[in-house]
Amino acid sequence: MPLRGFTERTITSAAELRRVLAEVRRTGVAISHGQVEVFAQSIAAPVYRPEDAVIAAVSLVVHERRGDGRAFVPVVRAAARGISRALGAPSALRQPEGARRT
Numbered sequence: 365m366p367l368r369g370f371t372e373r374t375i376t377s378a379a380e381l382r383r384v385l386a387e388v389r390r391t392g393v394a395i396s397h398g399q400v401e402v403f404a405q406s407i408a409a410p411v412y413r414p415e416d417a418v419i420a421a422v423s424l425v426v427h428e429r430r431g432d433g434r435a436f437v438p439v440v441r442a443a444a445r446g447i448s449r450a451l452g453a454p455s456a457l458r459q460p461e462g463a464r465r466t
Contacts, residue, residue, distance in 0.1 A: 370400045371400065394406070404427065407436045411451070412456060
């Protein structure tokens, strides 16, 4: 069954979608450039519940004229991590790799 395209950038191939989802699992962030609206970039990160299962996501949509959406990745990750921490997710309580200890 073919996937529905919204723009010329929408992923409509099941194989490409699997590849992108594997990358999202690896990096912990999803970035979309014009896949629903040609002018929109979306950056999303998972929110975890106490069992460390994904329960939701935090997403930020920015206009392409604002530059590279990847610049917002740290902010979106921090927001998702804060919500996960508030929900009691064990992985959110650990110090992230590369973070400075205070």
